[in-house]
Amino acid sequence: MINVTRTYLPDRSKLDKYIDEIYSSGWVTNNGQLVKKLTARLEKYLDVKNLLLVSNGTLALQIAYKVLGIDRQVITTPFSFVATTSTLVWEGLEPIFADIDPETFCMDPSKIEGSITPETTAIVPVHVFGNACDVEKIEYIAQKYGLKTIYDGAHAFGVRYKDRSLLSYGDATTLSFHATKLFHTIEGGAIIFKNKKDLERAKLMINFGIDGPDSIIELGINAKMNEFEAAMGLCILDEIDTIFKKRSEIWNYYQDSLKDHVQFQKRNFQCTNNYSYFPILFESEKRLIEAKYAMNAANINPRRYFYPSLDTLGYIQTQVIHTVSQDIASRIMCLPIYPGLLTNEVEKIVKTLICEQNYSFASYSHVVNL
Template sequence: MKLTETTPAMPALARLPQVAPVERPTPVTQPFMPPLGEYLPYLETIWSNRWLTNSGPYHQELERALEQHLGVEHISLMSNGTVALWTALQALKVSGEVITTPFTFVATAHALRLAGATPVFVDIDEQDCNIAPAGIEAAITERTSAILPVHCFGHPCEVDAITRIAEINDLRVVYDAAHAFGVQVDGQSILRHGDLSVLSFHATKVFNTFEGGAIVSPDGRTKARIDRLRNFGFHGDTIMATASINGKLNELQSAFGLLQLRYIDGLIARRAQISRRYHAALADIQGIAPFRVEGVTLNHSYFPILVTDEYPVPADALCARLTSAGILARRYFHPLICDMPGYRDLPSAQQPLPVARRIARQILCLPIHPNLSDTLVERTIDILANG
């Protein structure tokens, strides 16, 4: 799928609080911290009503606010994205083999193993770094129960092709949408696809609640099951329907999320501004290949580039050069999960996976976050331009 980016009307950037520059290493991403004074009234309310967890008023308000903001009907807040992934798999009773991507954060595969399923890694598409539908079809066996694709870097997967494959083979689909907060295709949330979609609200994400996550369900009945699973499996106060975990989000984090939502449009607009500058500056640098997307409303959660053989030094050397200058670029996702000690024993880890291995070798993510100054953006560009 060829992607093109659509840019919505930009909100005013002036609303973002100004932060004094600090001479310290520049991280690849950094959480936005709203003014502390705006958080204090939430804390005062929490201190007053003494409702700290167990689906308190801010928890319920944040679920409703996120449903409205993201254009979905049923959201269940969770304590973190990994717990959310595990709970989604439990809710669908996923077992056996699950086809997924090796080019993602380890939490994707960890959730499968914690749920008792076996990850089956297949190759990715070089255009968007997402799982390749042809690889999914080739990997299906009688033991396959589900597909766990990842919207890597917020680039939407080939959802129509994946839906077709799942329907033909009677498979469940759980999307790891950790990077995809607010991403839309044709004006519709990418979170509407699959049986369930899972978000992460970790501090490194576009929208964060310190730690946190959420599951997007297609209907109220599924949400109710997930809500039970995140509360030890209880149905009501005394009936335990099934053994489960404590995966609830507390009131302090929920309140922080509500405050983050006040700024989210401006935060994404600032990310888009940085992304446009990178694209313009890097277009003529031989051997540096940014990803270009079309027809998609992005959240600009990451700015990945490929450092190809035409560039004077490989990706690891360029990363080291940036780091020595105080710019902490990251090699997401290198090494591949299938090459890590905990997963090398899987049969699918022995497959060639040529595209994933090449991209893992060439990938580099440049700093992009609302706190990033124009000066640091230009310094990053200058280092890349001078090889």
């Protein structure tokens, strides 16, 4: 089966060297040398300051909310991975959804101000599939109303906007380093803060609020990254340029081959591409289901991503129908893309999809044996 993604595993001999370091030191967690080394290398590579490694991208969001004092209502997008919304609800916050742009799939800035109430304290946009939000308009609105801005940058590793790291915008940006991501630490994540004082407070929060052997000065939890995860990250960072190159080749082949058959996300032309996902949009949900059926029959497993629209979740209380998000969520699917995807597999994916688009739903016998 050709799955939508496959975890990238680095050169084993390099990983073994880091594992040997861990065994030699006997230090496996609690801000060890490899965590410190990965922090420094990521700050340099990503061109950011005040980066904090944490145990996953979900806790990265939760810690960011706590550090920045977010409460009551938060404006966010209904088109994202569920953690963007579930973390808000988990922290006792009320997500208020602003609908998305039908072409970029990012939060539509024109929908934000109408959603602001006296209870609003923050805006949490998402750089969807690594495509930059309209950060200037969003941050103008945030400053106008005295709101904090926390960007969910789970898809935006390495992306630059106007020759500046996209991850440097807002009061904070969070990252996910889950094993499905193009850069990963098996499990893991990071928070990039605008202000150093927020970074220092977050360091306490991810370690139970402990600031010394006999001192606890902050409410905290355990959200630390361990040394084995940092070792994986260091190895993958060594190979990140190769990862980008291989993903870009697949991404560009899809783009060239499918441009006359499906719709694509409109990319921000001032934003670099990290080739993290390849989403395609069908003319209807029926056509998507037909295409997915054909691809599954050919042992290809794309993913409906993101589906469903988060404003339809059972634990969300909203009376507003977010028409664009629900429409896009019903018609979008991501194709397999990862460095280990073979040329003949990429060609098979394209041929299967084109055959399905050109022939009737009954013609699956033409594609299942490609």
